[in-house]
Amino acid sequence: MRAFQNIHPVTAFIYFVCVLLIAMFIGHPIILAESLVGAVLFCLMLECGKGFLKNMAFYIPLFLLVSLTNPLFSHNGMTPLFFMNGNPVTLEAVLYGVAISAMLVGVIYWFKCYSFIFTSDKFLYLFGKIIPKLSLILSMALRFIPMFQAQIKRVNKTQKAMGLYTSKSLVDRFRSATRVFYVMIQWSLENAVETGNSMRARGYGLKGRTHFSLFRFTARDGTLLGLSVMLAAAVLIGKALGGAHFAFYPRIAGNVTTPLSIIIYIAFGGLSLLPFILESEENLKWKYLVSKI
Numbered sequence: 001m002r003a004f005q006n007i008h009p010v011t012a013f014i015y016f017v018c019v020l021l022i023a024m025f026i027g028h029p030i031i032l033a034e035s036l037v038g039a040v041l042f043c044l045m046l047e048c049g050k051g052f053l054k055n056m057a058f059y060i061p062l063f064l065l066v067s068l069t070n071p072l073f074s075h076n077g078m079t080p081l082f083f084m085n086g087n088p089v090t091l092e093a094v095l096y097g098v099a100i101s102a103m104l105v106g107v108i109y110w111f112k113c114y115s116f117i118f119t120s121d122k123f124l125y126l127f128g129k130i131i132p133k134l135s136l137i138l139s140m141a142l143r144f145i146p147m148f149q150a151q152i153k154r155v156n157k158t159q160k161a162m163g164l165y166t167s168k169s170l171v172d173r174f175r176s177a178t179r180v181f182y183v184m185i186q187w188s189l190e191n192a193v194e195t196g197n198s199m200r201a202r203g204y205g206l207k208g209r210t211h212f213s214l215f216r217f218t219a220r221d222g223t224l225l226g227l228s229v230m231l232a233a234a235v236l237i238g239k240a241l242g243g244a245h246f247a248f249y250p251r252i253a254g255n256v257t258t259p260l261s262i263i264i265y266i267a268f269g270g271l272s273l274l275p276f277i278l279e280s281e282e283n284l285k286w287k288y289l290v291s292k293i
Helices: 009-025 029-046 050-073 090-117 118-128 134-161 170-201 217-240 260-290
Strands: 080-084 087-090
Touching: 009 029, 009 090, 009 260, 029 050, 029 080, 029 090, 029 260, 050 087, 050 090, 050 170, 080 090, 087 090, 134 170, 217 260
Parallel strands: none
Antiparallel strands: 080 087
């Protein structure tokens, strides 16, 4: 069960906008840590099992790479830890690299969760009337990657069944890969043309055209929308009042344990963990109902 996937598109979109804006533009380390934890837990609920562990094999090296790269190239800071080739490796540069890594990986995870939740029909529902042509292109782009992956697997299996991958020669493998790539280019172009012709035949984008939708804005959607906006507003107002001030250079300094900063931590912690809480509640409810059968 995916509770967050059943939320109204308006509520879900505003939630992602709020959490991403805060995660990308407020560089406080605690805020970044909460963003990363919330995104990872949310993605774990959406992508259980081997898929999540397989992706971790990419994100962990990325986190380490960015963390280690910054202190090697940036020598700012007033607290040197050691010297490498005559250049200081400072504590401030190391911590700033870790913060940037947390921000980058967290934002990538949030966008990954967004791709799970927002299907092409939800995107068209939100922006089909405002920007019909652009929304159609973006919805096709969002749908294209998973379709391309599924299609290339089918083409590879077909090619293997025809005996085109039997040779171990690198030249033959390169030719086979080129053939598959050529087939996928043709399939992509044909699919884009067919989609465009289909939408034109349905009168998509014409003035006065009505839209059918299964999405209904319920009281639960309104509650979640209000809660998301309220928590995001608390974080932004606290930031404007100086409660989330933090600087890495030239020396580490900032508000960490003030009452206002603690309120900001609690507000953003609740905002970032909101999808995980909803998914956990839905799973527990589902297991309870199954046990009653």
